[in-house]
Amino acid sequence: MKNKRLRLFMRTVILCIIVIAVGYTIFQVVKSKEAVKEGDSAPNFELKNLQGHEVELKDLRGKGVMLNFWGSWCKPCEQEMPFIEKAYKNKPANVEIYGVNIGDSNLVAQKFMERVGATFPTLLDHDKDISKAYALTETPTTFFIDKNGKVIKMTPTMTSAEEVSHYLNMIAP
Structure with a gap:
């Protein structure tokens, strides 16, 4: 016992x-697994756009890059789309703007972009691997990355096209 x-x-x-x-x-x-913050190197990724072409972040070195993480279910994302679109049409040379859709199907992402009148390129993070790599805590979140791949600015919801343009000018080479 x-x-x-x-x-x-x-x-x-x-x-x-x-x-x-x-x-x-x-x-x-x-x-x-800390969130990517200003001053960090932006994690590299490879995602397909709505047309099925691969885009890899490291291939964009030498250019400023804006990554806007969004979802069709996100009201603040929808509200800032017109600001991003206006800035996209007037962006500085050697600056690229990409929306990164989180988790939606190609069709849902495409229909959302059409509904809000956005024409800037959209990348598809179906499995949410990239949003996890960036350790997002809220949506929308936008990263402004300089020509060397360093995060210069990270911001949640943007409130005007002028704000977007200001940050684009910060990352213009």
Whole structure:
């Protein structure tokens, strides 16, 4: 009887140690996944656009890049689209603007862009891998990346075309 209790106690202790070790490991992984912030290098990615062509961020080095993460379900995203579109039509040379759709199908993303009258290129993050790599905490979020791939500005919802243009001028080479 005494040996039985001792074995049960030892098994319980070992199980607790394993649970604590696994919990600590998970905590460290989650904790190390910090959001991309100003001054960081923008994580590289490769995504397809609405036409099915691959776009890789590193191929855009030498240009300023604006990445606007959005979803069709996001009202603030819809409200800022006209500002981005106006800035897109008047953007500086050597600056690229991309919308990055989070999780919608090609058809839903295309119909949304048509409905809001946006013509700037849209990339499709179907599996949300890129939004996870950037560790987004809210939508919309926009990253302004300089010619060297460094995040110069990160901002949530934008309130005017002038604001968008101001940030585009900051990243223009």
